[in-house]
Amino acid sequence: MTPDDFHFLARLVRRRGGLALGDGKGAGLEQRLMPVMRRFGFRESAALIGELRLGNDTLAAAVTEAMTVNETSFFRDPPQFARLRDEMLPRLLTARGQERHLRIWSAACAAGQEVWSLAMMLDAMPLHGWTIDLVASDICGDAVARAAAGHYSQYEVMRGLSEEDVARHFVPQESGFLISDRLKRMVRFRKFNLMDSYGWLDGLDLVLCRNVLMHFDRAARLSVLERLADTMSPDGLLVLGDTETVQGCADLYQELPGGTGIYMKARAQITRLNAAI
Ligand SMILES: C[S@@+](CC[C@H](N)C(=O)[O-])C[C@H]1O[C@@H](n2cnc3c(N)ncnc32)[C@H](O)[C@@H]1O
Structure with a gap:
């Protein structure tokens, strides 16, 4: 992912979900986008980000949800x-x-x-x-x-x-x-x-x-x-x-x-x- 695309994505999920993506250097980011890419039929993250730039709200919501961490358990802590x-x-x-x-x-x-x-x-x-x-x-x-x-x-x-x-x-x-x-x-x-x-x-x-x-x-x-x-x-x-x-x-x-x-x-x-x- 280009630095420009990363910054766009980071701003989007920050604005929509409050989430901080860190420096984006880890491989995890692309991996977390994979299910959304499959679901919406994108082969590359660049194409997905391009669609996000056009203002696709459903896609933006799905991407934001994909960036969340859902780990939990009963009586955690x-x-x-x-x-x-x-x-x-x-x-x-x-x-x-x-x-x-x-x-x-x-x-x-x-x-x-x-x-x-x-x-x-x-x-x-x-x-x-x-x-x-x-x-x-x-x-x-x-x-x-x-x-x-x-x-x-x-x-x-x-x-x-x-x-x-x-x-x-x-x-x-x-x-x-x-x-x-x-x-x-x-x-x-x-x-x-x-x-x-x-x-x-x-x-x-x-x-x-x-x-x-x-x-x-x-x-x-x-x-x-x-x-x-x-x-x-x-x-x-x-x-x-x-x-x-x-x-x-x-x-x-x-x-x-x-x-x-x-x-x-x-x-x-x-x-x-x-x-x-
Ligand atoms: C790590 S889990 C914590 C679950 C549970 N509270 C616990 O402590 O085990 C974090 C949850 O926060 C949710 N989350 C992330 N951003 C959110 C937001 N902007 N609004 C509401 N929930 C959010 C995620 O979807 C995820 O399910």
């Missing part, structure tokens, strides 16, 4: 999930004891293991009479469809789940395992790009935005962190991946002691919000 289960969710439940309503968002859910892990944890809690609004989204339509289908291979369920978890929450299929209807009823899925408008989101008590901002460039990461803060209730919590931080947005968030990547809104933000009311 177990200490973080343990802290959510033992400390954070009980704290939120106490705080919401009057209204008995929780809003939770898995903001880059990939194939769904993250949100199903949350649903399993919530299913084990005494939530009779509560309304739990559990929403999961991702920029990749295929990932969202997989997540909503809730069908996983033997290998996938073995990554993070115990035999008891599988027996309790899945129905064995001819190939793999299907998430139970009880859990399916708990989650709503939608395709959503973190670079788009967050108008449909408000008053979130818990936001999981894990292992996605690490792939964004700095400006996109800061813009997402700022807008996430606006969607969260004043005492809401933000959970990031273990290599991610709120660097550059320290006035908006403070990490909870213990270093497990769980953040609450900083006092300045709470004060700002109160002033706006």
Whole structure:
């Protein structure tokens, strides 16, 4: 790929998906474009970029999705999930004891293991009479469809789940395992790009935005962190991946002691919000 084509592509996926492509020197880039080239009938990346330059929006969306990293697993980062289960969710439940309503968002859910892990944890809690609004989204339509289908291979369920978890929450299929209807009823899925408008989101008590901002460039990461803060209730919590931080947005968030990547809104933000009311 010529440097000019690379810079065009890098700008496009940055603008559309917030994603940073690095220096483009690795062989991985062309490889990741291969499925899109096959699907749209291009033999060379130059022809694909040429079509992108003409403004083909469907192709641009497919290329952006092809640049995402979809690695995930059930209960990925177990200490973080343990802290959510033992400390954070009980704290939120106490705080919401009057209204008995929780809003939770898995903001880059990939194939769904993250949100199903949350649903399993919530299913084990005494939530009779509560309304739990559990929403999961991702920029990749295929990932969202997989997540909503809730069908996983033997290998996938073995990554993070115990035999008891599988027996309790899945129905064995001819190939793999299907998430139970009880859990399916708990989650709503939608395709959503973190670079788009967050108008449909408000008053979130818990936001999981894990292992996605690490792939964004700095400006996109800061813009997402700022807008996430606006969607969260004043005492809401933000959970990031273990290599991610709120660097550059320290006035908006403070990490909870213990270093497990769980953040609450900083006092300045709470004060700002109160002033706006
Ligand atoms: C590495 S996976 C992380 C999945 C899960 N959160 C976890 O921690 O296991 C990153 C996900 O972010 C999604 N993603 C990348 N850019 C996005 C964007 N602009 N908006 C929404 N999702 C995005 C990718 O499609 C991918 O599924």
